[in-house]
Amino acid sequence: MNVITDHLGEFGDGLLLTVELTLLALAGALATGIAVAAMRVSPVRVLRAAGMAYVEVLQNIPLLVWLVIAVFGLPEIGVIAGLFTTSVIVIALYQGAYTAEAIRSGINAVPAGQGEAARALGLTFVQSLRLVVLPQALRTVVQPLGNIAIMTLMNTALAAAVGVVELTAAANRVNLAEAQPIWIFVTAGLAYMALSAVFGLVTGGLERKLAILR
Amino acid sequence: MVRTPAGMRRAAVAAVAALSLTGLAACSGGDSDSAVPGSGGGSGDDLAASAPVAANLPAGSTMEKIKQRGELVVGGSLDAPLLSQQNPATKKVEGLDADFGRLLAKYIIGKPNVKIVNSASETREALLSNGTVDVVFQTYSITPERAKQVAFAGPYYSSGLVIATKKDETGIKAPADLKGKTVIAGANTPAIPAIKKAAPGAKIVTFGSDPECVQALKQGRGDAYVQDEAVLLATAKQDPSIQIQGKPFTSDPYGIGLKHGDAQMKQFVNDWLKQIQQSGLWAKVWKNSIGTVVQGEAPQPPAIGSAPGSE
Numbered sequence: 001m002n003v004i005t006d007h008l009g010e011f012g013d014g015l016l017l018t019v020e021l022t023l024l025a026l027a028g029a030l031a032t033g034i035a036v037a038a039m040r041v042s043p044v045r046v047l048r049a050a051g052m053a054y055v056e057v058l059q060n061i062p063l064l065v066w067l068v069i070a071v072f073g074l075p076e077i078g079v080i081a082g083l084f085t086t087s088v089i090v091i092a093l094y095q096g097a098y099t100a101e102a103i104r105s106g107i108n109a110v111p112a113g114q115g116e117a118a119r120a121l122g123l124t125f126v127q128s129l130r131l132v133v134l135p136q137a138l139r140t141v142v143q144p145l146g147n148i149a150i151m152t153l154m155n156t157a158l159a160a161a162v163g164v165v166e167l168t169a170a171a172n173r174v175n176l177a178e179a180q181p182i183w184i185f186v187t188a189g190l191a192y193m194a195l196s197a198v199f200g201l202v203t204g205g206l207e208r209k210l211a212i213l214r
Numbered sequence: 215m216v217r218t219p220a221g222m223r224r225a226a227v228a229a230v231a232a233l234s235l236t237g238l239a240a241c242s243g244g245d246s247d248s249a250v251p252g253s254g255g256g257s258g259d260d261l262a263a264s265a266p267v268a269a270n271l272p273a274g275s276t277m278e279k280i281k282q283r284g285e286l287v288v289g290g291s292l293d294a295p296l297l298s299q300q301n302p303a304t305k306k307v308e309g310l311d312a313d314f315g316r317l318l319a320k321y322i323i324g325k326p327n328v329k330i331v332n333s334a335s336e337t338r339e340a341l342l343s344n345g346t347v348d349v350v351f352q353t354y355s356i357t358p359e360r361a362k363q364v365a366f367a368g369p370y371y372s373s374g375l376v377i378a379t380k381k382d383e384t385g386i387k388a389p390a391d392l393k394g395k396t397v398i399a400g401a402n403t404p405a406i407p408a409i410k411k412a413a414p415g416a417k418i419v420t421f422g423s424d425p426e427c428v429q430a431l432k433q434g435r436g437d438a439y440v441q442d443e444a445v446l447l448a449t450a451k452q453d454p455s456i457q458i459q460g461k462p463f464t465s466d467p468y469g470i471g472l473k474h475g476d477a478q479m480k481q482f483v484n485d486w487l488k489q490i491q492q493s494g495l496w497a498k499v500w501k502n503s504i505g506t507v508v509q510g511e512a513p514q515p516p517a518i519g520s521a522p523g524s525e
Contacts (some may be wrong), residue, residue, distance in 0.1 A: 072426065075433040083419065084436070160401070163419045163430070169401065172336060173420075176402050179360040181336050 014170025028092025033099025087159040098120035106137030146203025250309035262326040286319035289347035295448040310503040311351040350471030361523030366469030368485035374462025398436035467521035
């Protein structure tokens with residue numbers, strides 16, 4: 001166990017970066033997801049098509065490929081950003097596609113009469129979406145969004161491949177010196193488990209508070 | 215698009231390796247009487263042809279079990295140019311580590327039958343201790359920490375870390391110049407602790423593979439790239455925009471990883487290593503791999519048991 005206590009600093013730094021990556025990427029994913037879901041249910045055909053194309057393109061290429069393309073490909077066309085920034089943006093855009101689909105399913109769960117009533121009151125599409133449909137939709141999909149949050153947390157480990165020293169990369173570095181993979185990676189695994197347990201608890205609490213009984 | 219430079223470089227490495235193999239094969243055919251006429255194999259096969267076979271294996275030993283299986287299971291790489299790289303055309307694994315693996319298999323079994331299990335630096339100790347692989351030949355630097363988990367025969371080769379930069383870089387000549395700079399290193403390589411030691415102020419960025427590190431250096435994600443000399447020699451040879459600055463600043467003894475506690479096997483492998491060093495076969499293996507990009511005669515092999523952790 002010395003191997004863990006001797007390197008608490010490294011594990012701590014890695015854990016902190018994992019949390020930062022996850023929270024920033026989640027915020028970005030939620031914003032992207034709401035925008036893309038709105039496009040997918042909008043009355044404008046071009047927007048619907050663009051929303052669908054976004055989801056298909058992002059979901060059908062693995063995140064690791066996106067990260068490598070962004071980190072090694074973009075500089076070839078003159079766009080170079082920090083590794084952490086690049087990772088946050090790529091993970092946010094990727095998870096945004098999944099978030100959009102979850103939110104769209106929530107929108108579909110809102111009874112059609114709600115939207116019709118909103119339009120009958122004279123609200124525009126954006127107003128009815130923002131004031132009537134989305135608040136109900138988001139409350140319906142707390143659980144799926146919680147799962148996406150946990151998936152985002154797990155996916156941040158891929159940032160290790162492009163040079164971000166988050167928890168997985170930190171564990172790798174400690175193992176390089178200590179050569180005790182089992183202890184080191186079990187510890188890293190437990191840290192991930194603890195983090196997802198937190199997400200699970202938050203999701204469960206929110207769900208109990210916000211669920212709409214129909 | 216993105217992968218093209220790496221792909222081209224690999225192809226080029228393979229081409230150079232293939233050319234030098236044919237050249238060497240012609241050479242050894244000319245000066246060696248023992249070469250099998252019309253064998254037509256690469257010089258790696260010639261090396262195995264003249265390699266020694268153990269006179270007798272102790273009953274019940276690990277070596278005897280390997281011989282009965284008919285195959286030596288080696289933990290190694292398939293993507294390390296000059297050391298252990300699979301030739302996409304022939305599927306044969308070429309390089310210093312790969313050749314040594316075949317020679318050891320010949321010594322134990324009588325035939326150079328090797329199965330390479332692609333092992334990663336995170337899993338080598340586990341693969342050895344649970345018996346998935348018999349030996350590890352994978353630029354496995356001997357360290358006292360690792361020696362607590364595995365046994366090391368050798369060292370069989372001594373390398374060291376060097377600094378590479380873009381060609382136009384003039385401010386970095388020695389490790390001390392890395393202070394305050396961003397330095398690229400391979401993830402899970404000894405370069406990381408070595409940079410921390412030699413230049414405590416340096417910021418380290420790591421990537422998974424050598425081509426990625428080179429790409430990152432060329433794109434300006436770091437000022438320098440620190441990697442094993444054997445790896446960087448091949449890279450710098452292929453890519454004229456990369457330059458090696460100075461001599462190795464660490465001494466990095468490569469050991470043959472064995473299951474911890476198998477003293478009999480360690481003794482056996484060390485005896486084999488002594489034999490091939492004395493017979494000059496060691497130098498031929500070097501000539502066949504690293505010697506294809508480094509000028510001059512083969513270096514003196516490191517003394518067996520000389521590295522802390524290999525005693």
